[in-house]
Amino acid sequence: MLQPRLAACALALVLACRSGGETDSLADEVGDSTGSESTGSDSSSTDSSSTDSSSTDSTDSESTSTSTDSESTTSESTTSDSTTGDEWLAACPSVAEPQVQVMLAVPEIDEASGMVHSRSQDLLWVHNDSGDSARLFALGPDGERRTTLVLEGVLALDWEDLAIGPGPSPGDWLYAGDIGDNGKIRPWITLVRVPEPIVLPQSADPFVISDPETIQLTYPDGPHDAETLFVDPITGDLFIVSKGAQTQLFRKPAPISSGQLEELPMPSFPSAFATGGDISALGDFIAVRGYGDAFGWLRAPDQSVGEAMQGAPCSLPLASEMQGETLAFHAAGTGYFTLSEGADQPLWWYAYE
Secondary structure: OOOOEEOOOOOOEEEOOOOOOOOOOHHHHOOOOOOOOOOOOOOOOOOOOOOOOOOOOOOOOOOOOOOOOOOOOOOOOEOOOOOOOOOOOOOOOOEOOOEEEEEOOOOOOOEEEEEEEOOOOOOEEEEEOOOOOOEEEEEOOOOOEEEEEEEEOOOOOOEEEEEEEOEOOOOOEEEEEEOOOOOOOOOOEEEEEEEOEEEOOOOOOOEEEEOOEEEEEEOOOOOOOEEEEEEOOOOOOEEEEEOOOOOOEEEEOOOOOOEEOEEEOOOOOOOOOOOEEEEOOOOOEEEEEOOOOEEEEEOOOOOOHHHHOOOOOEEEOOOOOOOEOOOEEOOOOOEEEEEEEOOOOEEEEEEEO
């Protein structure tokens, strides 16, 4: 697979390796809580058979280590350089009442379905659900768009979640998950992977990445609908949580390439529909949310993700949202964000006490 070829940009947006150090707190400007009661329903658009072009992912620049039937402990060739300075979580966090960080006023973001907090910059990356083009929005702490990252040459059939983690070269990589399949008819699903760019304050115009890397995956037991995706910062493994009455967990060991996913033991997820999730920057806490509830799993230093998710989860609060499908941990390990589908929605902040 070709590495992404970055288009020239006259504005101050460049791709570079992540440097170490703590991120500034995006939650410094938290506002008052203004959530209103609302009941969400699953209104994702009906998916059709994927028409993504077949691709074969190159592993020349990735780790040459092999995986076994158990979860691997080998990461991609390089893991994230970012650090948070936080201690490993040993108990379920106490979470304060949700507060409105900002009322989002970016007209193009009207069906937020994937969101991650950068581990090296004070911003959030967000994408829309099905119906939008292949693009990511970078939002600053004030909720204003810092730039739009356009991924040229790929489809956005049913993008459902966004992940951040290690990739085939140093620094953090962004993983857009084209994994939605309401009709359970897709022969394969697709990930789009690009290195996270450094976004400078003055970079406001769209930035184009030509021919980003695409990774095609299949399930071992037939098609699934899914809306939850994350990448383990410790091992570099990719995880997908299916959406439905029976929640299943699938893994693609690092180095991540096209091929078949591996099914892991069923996670202990006490909800009907998994609509989004994330893993902390340290890899010590995993969260999966539904429309009205969310749960988190503590992970011991010697545990795999699959082992941790079989344990009893912590209950995590959620604000009342129109149709919530995102949850993103703050890189510093101080809390998490959520954002609902719909125009002009509040960005919610949940601080650990």
